[in-house]
Amino acid sequence: xxxxxxxxxxxxxxxxxxxxxxxxxxxxxxxxxxxxxxxxxxxxxxxxxxxxxxxxxxxxxxxxxxxxxxxxxxxxxxxxxxxxxxxxxxxxxxxxxxxxxxxxxxxxxxxxxxxxxxxxxxxxxxxxxxxxxxxxxxxxxxxxxxxxxxxxxxxxxxxxxxxxxxxxxxxxxxxxxxxxxxxxxxxxxxxxxxxxxxxxxxxxxxxxxxxxxxxxxxxxxxxxxxxxxxxxxxxxxxxxxxxxxxxxxxxxxxxxxxxxxxxxxxxxxxxxxxxxxxxxxxxxxxxxxxxxxxxxxxxxxxxxxxxxxxxxxxxxxxxxxxxxxxxxxxxxxxxxxxxxxxxxxxxxxxxxxxxxxxxxxxxxxxxxxxxxxxxxxxxxxxxxxxxxxxxxxxxxxxxxxxxxxxxxxxxxxxxxxxxxxxxxxxxxxxxxxxxxxxxxxxxxxxxxxxxxxxxxxxxxxxxxxxxxxxxxxxxxxxxxxxxxxxxxxxxxxxxxxxxxx
Ligand SMILES: *Cc1c(COP(=O)(O)O)cnc(C)c1O
Numbered sequence: 001x002x003x004x005x006x007x008x009x010x011x012x013x014x015x016x017x018x019x020x021x022x023x024x025x026x027x028x029x030x031x032x033x034x035x036x037x038x039x040x041x042x043x044x045x046x047x048x049x050x051x052x053x054x055x056x057x058x059x060x061x062x063x064x065x066x067x068x069x070x071x072x073x074x075x076x077x078x079x080x081x082x083x084x085x086x087x088x089x090x091x092x093x094x095x096x097x098x099x100x101x102x103x104x105x106x107x108x109x110x111x112x113x114x115x116x117x118x119x120x121x122x123x124x125x126x127x128x129x130x131x132x133x134x135x136x137x138x139x140x141x142x143x144x145x146x147x148x149x150x151x152x153x154x155x156x157x158x159x160x161x162x163x164x165x166x167x168x169x170x171x172x173x174x175x176x177x178x179x180x181x182x183x184x185x186x187x188x189x190x191x192x193x194x195x196x197x198x199x200x201x202x203x204x205x206x207x208x209x210x211x212x213x214x215x216x217x218x219x220x221x222x223x224x225x226x227x228x229x230x231x232x233x234x235x236x237x238x239x240x241x242x243x244x245x246x247x248x249x250x251x252x253x254x255x256x257x258x259x260x261x262x263x264x265x266x267x268x269x270x271x272x273x274x275x276x277x278x279x280x281x282x283x284x285x286x287x288x289x290x291x292x293x294x295x296x297x298x299x300x301x302x303x304x305x306x307x308x309x310x311x312x313x314x315x316x317x318x319x320x321x322x323x324x325x326x327x328x329x330x331x332x333x334x335x336x337x338x339x340x341x342x343x344x345x346x347x348x349x350x351x352x353x354x355x356x357x358x359x360x361x362x363x364x365x366x367x368x369x370x371x372x373x374x375x376x377x378x379x380x381x382x383x384x385x386x387x388x389x390x391x392x393x394x395x396x397x398x399x400x401x402x403x404x405x406x407x408x409x410x411x412x413x414x415x416x417x418x419x420x421x422x423x424x425x426x427x428x429x430x431x432x433x434x435x436x437x438x439x440x441x442x443x444x445x446x447x448x449x450x451x452x453x454x455x456x457x458x459x460x461x462x463x464x465x466x467x468x469x470x471x472x473x474x475x476x477x478x479x480x481x482x483x484x485x486x487x488x489x490x491x492x493x494x495x496x497x498x499x500x501x
Contacts, residue, residue: 023121034077035117041081045089051445052100056091098469099447099477104258104286106465109317109387111378112371116319119367126160126365127357128344136356139369145376146310147326149291151303157330159359160323160369164285165203167309167325170336170361172207172250174307174327175279177335179249193241194218196252197229197264201283204252226412227262229253231269238276250279255299256287256315259452259461261395261416263287266301274304281307285323287416289315292385295392298415307332312372315388315465322368333359390467391417398464398474407482411454417464420452423485427457433485434458440484447477 023031064087074080094100096107124135139160147156161167172194179192192213196204198220208217219241222233234251241248251273253264266282273280282302284291288310290299302308305328312322327333337358339346344355357363375384395417402410402421411420423433434451437460441447450461460481462474 030077031121037078037081041085041089045092046094046096049094049097052095052097052448053093053442053445054091055443055445057443061087061091093448096466098466098473100466101462101464101469101474101477102448102450104311104314104463104465106314106317107468108319109375109379109384111374112318112322115371115374119370122367124367126367126369127360127363128355129351129353132356132367135367135370136353138373139356139367140353142369142372142376143324143326146291146324149381150299150305150308150326152305152308152326152328153303155329156326157333157359158324158326159333159356160365161325161360162321162362163313163323164201164283164309164311165206166361167285167311167323168201168203168252168281168283169207169210170325171281171307171309171327172204172252173211173361174332174335175250175281176211176213178279178332179247183247190245190247192217192249193246194250194252195221195234195237195241195248195278197221197223197227197254197257199223199227199257199259199262200252200254201258201285204283223262226415227257227260229264229269231265231272234269234272238272238278242276248276248278250281252281252283253305254287255282255284255290255302256416258286259418259420259454260412261286261414261418262412263298263415266299267304268301270301270304273306279306281305281309283309285309285311286314288312289385289388289416292316292381293389293392294385295389316372316375316384317387318368318371318375321366322371336361387467388417391464391469394467394469394471394474395419395462395464397471398462401471401475402478405478408478411459419462419464420454420459421462422457422459423482425485425489429489431458433488434460436488437481437484440487441477441480444480446480449477449481 020027020030068083068087074083095105124132126132126135126139129136143158143160144156147153147158150156161170176192183190194204194208194213194217196218200220205218219237221229221237224230238248251269253266253269255263255266270280272278282305284299284302287299290296291310307328308326310324310326312318312324313320316322339349343363344357348355349358356365395414398419399410399414402408402419407424408421409424422430423437425433435458438449438451441449450463451458452461453459
């Protein structure tokens with residue numbers, strides 16, 4: 001075992017003195033070499049990738065990982081990276097591949113990767129200005145920029161978060177505390193309710209549970225055929241809550257639902273919120289790409305929100321994590337402020353640049369904002385918007401393809417870049433076909449596709465976030481799906497076999 005206490009007087013040979021691994025003036029050659037080696041290996045994997053995935057299952061990798069003795073290090077970084085090839089790099093899911101069509105994972109832009117290398121090496125922490133100086137100012141500028149794109153007004157503010165889940169949680173925490181503060185002095189707030197469409201993200205329900213709201217606090221509002229919240233139904237639920245003595249602490253409108261990309265009618269929802277005094281939170285985790293696209297008008301009404309979630313790691317081509325929560329009134333963020341004597345004492349609250357920790361659920365926090373900064377400085381907002389527009393265009397073309405293809409049934413026209421569809425067959429075998437097709441595509445390594453449930457049935461889902469995915473790619477994956485589906489249907493039905501047996 002090496003330990004500093006046992007260090008001999010003479011400098012230890014490199015590799016035995018653990019201090020040689022610290023990034024400081026002694027390690028610069030090794031730093032450049034080792035990081036370069038890591039980057040090279042990723043580049044080689046990308047160059048060699050024939051598909052988005054090798055087809056290896058996680059269960060096959062588990063024993064390899066389990067067999068590694070973590071208490072016995074390898075001789076050097078190169079050896080550790082060699083080992084990593086077999087347990088991670090070879091079989092990772094590569095989102096840059098044009099036939100990765102599954103979840104909301106985007107290919108990432110190079111300026112953001114440069115930023116990742118910079119931000120983790122400098123290792124600024126965005127809690128207090130005295131740990132981050134320029135980083136805090138850069139993050140605040142990006143929040144201002146995003147708020148201006150949304151149109152939230154001069155008093156808006158916000159903070160970067162780890163993702164849409166945390167952004168939604170923080171927005172709903174603010175809404176809950178506002179509702180509580182609004183209850184007459186000395187009385188408990190009436191039962192709190194959150195109204196969100198029936199296809200809103202599950203993190204709304206998670207947030208309600210974390211906020212102690214109890215089961216049934218999130219009331220699902222029915223959607224129209226395009227999977228947008230029905231405002232007549234919203235108005236009815238608002239009246240029902242009032243009649244039952246419940247307080248609607250927030251209405252969550254989704255701008256880009258995870259399955260359908262559908263955008264709730266933001267202006268009409270805002271009207272109903274204004275009429276009833278409900279907090280309007282817009283979850284634009286996916287749809288935020290529209291802020292820089294030529295389709296910006298699709299978000300009209302978002303400027304009336306009290307709070308907004310944006311996920312740059314979904315539609316701004318940023319590496320995970322990069323998200324933000326924004327509020328119209330900066331004082332609303334005071335709901336999470338806690339003054340710790342050792343960190344951000346109240347007596348410092350009027351210093352010229354505010355500590356971001358005063359606005360965040362996190363304390364130590366990555367400088368993720370730098371990725372968006374370098375992206376905007378290299379590509380410009382229009383460059384990012386053009387990438388997002390390309391995938392929305394592609395989804396429309398792919399929808400035409402599927403709608404015209406007698407082999408498939410399309411659930412609805414895409415509003416952004418997702419497609420929900422299925423292979424036409426006997427209703428009672430359809431769920432099974434979806435599961436088989438996904439598995440067969442995965443193990444062949446040819447493509448990765450997702451699935452979801454619509455009205456109790458399983459459907460296949462494409463999420464197009466790669467501007468290099470062509471209509472031909474989509475057509476070939478559809479052919480592969482049809483082939484796997486037919487193979488599967490040609491085999492005897494498991495249920496039928498069970499009956500026969
Ligand atoms: C992905 C998503 C979320 C959750 O965001 P994470 O970054 O995964 O935490 C919330 N809302 C919607 C609509 C989403 O698509």
